[in-house]
Amino acid sequence: MSFNTNENDIFFGPVTSRRLGTSLGIDLLPYSDKYCSMNCVYCECGVTKTLTTISDSSKAFPTLVQIENGFRLKMKEIGNSKIESLTYAGHGEPTLHPNFLGITKLIYNLRNEFLPKSKITLLTNSTTVNEPKIRESYKFIDKVYFKLDTVNEELFRKINRTPQEIKLQEIVDGINSFDEKRFQVLFLQSKNFDNSLDKHIEELISTFKKLKPTEIQLYSVARFPAVEEVKPILKERMEAIHQKFVSELQDTEILVF
Numbered sequence: 086m087s088f089n090t091n092e093n094d095i096f097f098g099p100v101t102s103r104r105l106g107t108s109l110g111i112d113l114l115p116y117s118d119k120y121c122s123m124n125c126v127y128c129e130c131g132v133t134k135t136l137t138t139i140s141d142s143s144k145a146f147p148t149l150v151q152i153e154n155g156f157r158l159k160m161k162e163i164g165n166s167k168i169e170s171l172t173y174a175g176h177g178e179p180t181l182h183p184n185f186l187g188i189t190k191l192i193y194n195l196r197n198e199f200l201p202k203s204k205i206t207l208l209t210n211s212t213t214v215n216e217p218k219i220r221e222s223y224k225f226i227d228k229v230y231f232k233l234d235t236v237n238e239e240l241f242r243k244i245n246r247t248p249q250e251i252k253l254q255e256i257v258d259g260i261n262s263f264d265e266k267r268f269q270v271l272f273l274q275s276k277n278f279d280n281s282l283d284k285h286i287e288e289l290i291s292t293f294k295k296l297k298p299t300e301i302q303l304y305s306v307a308r309f310p311a312v313e314e315v316k317p318i319l320k321e322r323m324e325a326i327h328q329k330f331v332s333e334l335q336d337t338e339i340l341v342f
């Protein structure tokens with residue numbers, strides 16, 4: 086696996102994303118390691134060695150100047166290519182950058198200047214949703230997708246493996262306070278747990294009925310996971326879950342990948 090090493094690598098792609106179309110990725114994390122507040126069993130970046138909820142400013146996060154330079158270089162490289170989404174993603178949780186709010190303002194202005202038809206998207210693991218500066222940063226992002234693989238606390242600990250201070254209910258309550266909500270839900274199976282069982286689907290749907298999301302994206306493991314025995318669910322099972330979501334959440338756009 087390679088991590089970003091200079092301003093040329095902050096922006097990656099464009100790539101054709103199953104869920105976002107033509108996407109130009111933005112990787113804001115320290116150059117040397119995956120940096121995340123989760124250690125998901127299915128993570129395609131491997132195990133989280135730096136598992137933290139802290140935005141540690143002593144780490145080598147890219148600066149605003151590097152980000153702006155990197156963006157301008159990328160614009161020269163891609164010319165007139167159509168970009169549907171400018172996407173905060175990368176090897177960890179983007180909102181852990183100590184100046185995430187400042188970056189969102191910068192990217193918002195650069196998007197307006199260079200790519201006015203593109204949407205700005207954030208893929209977040211939701212753990213920072215209650216931090217005031219992160220909530221403010223959402224004003225400069227068109228679509229925030231919150232990870233919510235389960236609403237069962239025990240399963241949450243087994244799948245997402247966060248530090249103990251992160252509480253699932255506080256995440257759900259924090260997300261609930263926004264008007265517009267989008268979610269990503271990943272289904273998986275392993276020897277000891279399975280978040281696609283009927284009882285867990287019922288729990289999720291019941292929570293989503295209260296949250297009233299605009300959109301939910303359902304998907305499964307597609308790349309090599311951090312924990313080898315983790316497997317994707319069967320296509321037939323995914324289709325059955327999709328149908329159940331569609332019939333129970335009629336005001337929400339349900340997409341399956």
Ligand code: SF4
Binds near residue numbers: 121124130176
């Ligand atoms: S939140 Fe994303 S980057 Fe972090 S461990 Fe989970 S899948 Fe990997």
